[in-house]
């Protein structure tokens with residue numbers, strides 16, 4: 178009996194050794210092992226190090242990014258992953274028309290979104306992107322700003338009814354109004370109209386429409402709600418920026434008693450800089466991934482076919498090689514002259530290239546509208562402060578615990 182157990186154990190050990198040897202001696206394995214990264218063990222790779230709470234994982238990926246800068250590798254069991262954060266490498270990957278497919282990090286979205294625009298690849302993605310692009314043209318979006326203004330007013334009026342000072346639990350607050358906007362009747366009909374016409378023309382079926390509606394609700398709501406939440410926290414902590422942004426908003430809104438239109442929003446340059454700086458420091462999507470189906474030569478390494486690349490947007494946005502005092506909130510980094518001085522790919526909150534965010538213009542207008550209206554209605558005082566707030570990173574960058582800001586009503590009577 179013991180002999181059988183020992184033989185079985187020896188057989189298992191030999192099989193593990195063989196699989197390990199086979200994996201690491203393969204072309205992909207050798208190219209990956211040539212890169213630096215934390216020590217991996219046979220078969221499990223780095224899984225044990227990665228099996229920690231999400232808050233810790235976020236810190237770990239930041240640490241490795243700095244230690245092995247600018248590129249490192251991890252083995253997710255037998256799947257190799259290359260992490261990049263240098264703008265030269267990001268540019269090559271995102272501007273390539275070959276590497277547009279996704280796999281890892283998106284798998285848990287498949288059951289819900291199936292393969293809509295965010296998760297699909299190859300031909301299906303090309304076809305859907307072509308179908309949906311017209312719905313996000315700026316001239317089309319302008320028509321659907323009514324619902325955004327309506328919800329921005331509601332976000333303020335709901336709080337005003339609670340009294341002079343309110344401690345607001347930001348995550349549910351921001352979620353409520355961004356969700357109302359994305360699900361807003363007029364906007365939903367606009368997108369559905371377009372898809373239903375496509376359905377009549379045989380370009381998409383019922384299941385496809387379902388995938389795309391779920392995708393837009395997912396991508397268009399959580400990302401914007403989080404950006405709104407971080408913008409409120411940052412403006413509450415940075416009083417000078419808050420004052421400047423409010424003065425700009427008042428210039429447009431005061432003469433019209435708080436009513437705003439799309440043209441006003443387009444002119445609010447300082448507010449736009451505050452939002453851009455917010456999603457530099459807290460990019461709602463902190464990391465994106467691509468499956469590498471053929472060798473990809475980057476500036477800092479070769480990524481072999483059969484691996485995945487993760488672009489660490491968060492690390493890139495705080496890379497001290499490209500950003501002076503990277504942790505400081507400074508909206509003037511986005512003055513046109515400052516932008517010109519920088520590498521264009523060291524700021525990619527909406528990704529870039531073929532698979533960039535289709536909703537980025539809409540997101541910016543929506544954020545400007547909500548925050549402008551809040552700044553016009555309230556002074557913001559910090560309660561929870563960002564440096565102390567624990568952040569966790571999964572598909573979006575979320576505070577790990579509830580966060581609050583004090584809203585003090587501005588008397589405009």
Ligand code: HEM
Pocket residue numbers: 294295296306392393396397398400401404456460461462465466525526527528531532533534535536537539540
């Ligand atoms: C602050 C808000 C937002 C941020 C930071 C953001 C960021 C991003 C990023 C980084 C990607 C690339 C994902 C990847 O390559 O895996 C992306 C893709 C996408 N976003 Fe956004 N997004 C925002 C708002 C929105 C909104 C409002 C919508 C829709 C109404 C939207 C719809 C999409 C879709 C459909 C894709 C997939 C595009 C494709 O693969 O062709 N996003 N977004």
